[in-house]
Amino acid sequence: MYEDEFELTFQVPEEEPAPEPLAAPAAKPAAPVGPVVDEPTRIMTLEKPAAPAVDEPTRVITLEKPAEPPAVELPEAPAPQPVKERPAPAAPAAARRVLISGGDRGIGAAAARAFAAAGYQVAVLYHQNAAAAAALEQQLPGCIAIQCDVASRASCELAFHAVEQAMGRVDVLVCNAGIAQQKLFTDITPEEWQRMLDVNLSGAFHLCQLALPGMIRRKQGRILTVSSMWGQTGGSCEVHYSAAKAGLIGLTKSLARELAARNVTVNAVAPGFIDTDMTAVLPEAVRTGMTQGIPAGRAGQPEDVAQAVAFFAAEQSSYLTGQVLCVDGGMAM
Numbered sequence: 001m002y003e004d005e006f007e008l009t010f011q012v013p014e015e016e017p018a019p020e021p022l023a024a025p026a027a028k029p030a031a032p033v034g035p036v037v038d039e040p041t042r043i044m045t046l047e048k049p050a051a052p053a054v055d056e057p058t059r060v061i062t063l064e065k066p067a068e069p070p071a072v073e074l075p076e077a078p079a080p081q082p083v084k085e086r087p088a089p090a091a092p093a094a095a096r097r098v099l100i101s102g103g104d105r106g107i108g109a110a111a112a113r114a115f116a117a118a119g120y121q122v123a124v125l126y127h128q129n130a131a132a133a134a135a136l137e138q139q140l141p142g143c144i145a146i147q148c149d150v151a152s153r154a155s156c157e158l159a160f161h162a163v164e165q166a167m168g169r170v171d172v173l174v175c176n177a178g179i180a181q182q183k184l185f186t187d188i189t190p191e192e193w194q195r196m197l198d199v200n201l202s203g204a205f206h207l208c209q210l211a212l213p214g215m216i217r218r219k220q221g222r223i224l225t226v227s228s229m230w231g232q233t234g235g236s237c238e239v240h241y242s243a244a245k246a247g248l249i250g251l252t253k254s255l256a257r258e259l260a261a262r263n264v265t266v267n268a269v270a271p272g273f274i275d276t277d278m279t280a281v282l283p284e285a286v287r288t289g290m291t292q293g294i295p296a297g298r299a300g301q302p303e304d305v306a307q308a309v310a311f312f313a314a315e316q317s318s319y320l321t322g323q324v325l326c327v328d329g330g331m332a333m
Helices: 106-117 130-139 153-167 190-218 239-262 284-292 302-313
Strands: 097-101 121-126 144-147 172-175 221-226 264-271 324-327
Touching (some): 097 153, 106 121, 106 130, 106 172, 106 302, 121 130, 130 144, 153 190, 172 190, 172 302, 190 221, 190 239, 190 264, 221 239, 221 302, 239 264, 239 324, 264 302, 302 324
Parallel strands (some): 097 121, 097 172, 221 264, 264 324
């Protein structure tokens, strides 16, 4: 051997004893085991102490829905306006009552038949022709005919109250009563002038004043006036007649403006040359000349005017007021 080498000698026993199991380190005494409680799993992070709680408002974040776009600043809304009360719907025609002055013949009688056919209860005022009024009552079941001189306020009051007692109310008033006269202006007497105005203009004034309180109270009504084409164009040798009919148009327009907010309409029809008892007294040459000047080529019939009157009274015409409808076959174009 070298000087720096040395020999190790081990004594090995003939049979190596089985290794003994290592003793487990002494365990700390276990805490007493209580009953198992079904709690949600809690994860505790030991490395970092929890931050102190800060008193903040609760924030709810919705992950499923993208954030809303920023609100657009809108101009300030105007202050709400009071809602206007809508007009009450008109009663069906079958429950409505119509009063027609001068309803015993001509345009008035044709209007009475048109309203009766539409289901209205009809009352007519007549002046002297009691036979014609009685015939109309027989022709139209339920029709009431009452004598009245529309030029007299007292007569109008008596007749109107009789109509109200018989029918209950007047929903539609047709101011049709009128007279005509052909005469040179210089020959018209003051009495004739006054009588023309009393019948054709003041008669409508009286009846409108009597009918309006009920219409205004019910917030519903129709007034129709029967003027004339000559009230718009003027008629030679009919100055007093034309003046009265022009006044009727002025009454119609002014009253329509006054009553529009009360749901009461006022309109006028302006007939041209109509084949009635009033025009039948004209000389044949005059009648022929008048007819030849009508673009429609014929004289009008009372039924033509009656249909215009009924049109203005219908519920479909509730937005028409202050209008003048010429029924003249084109004469006034």
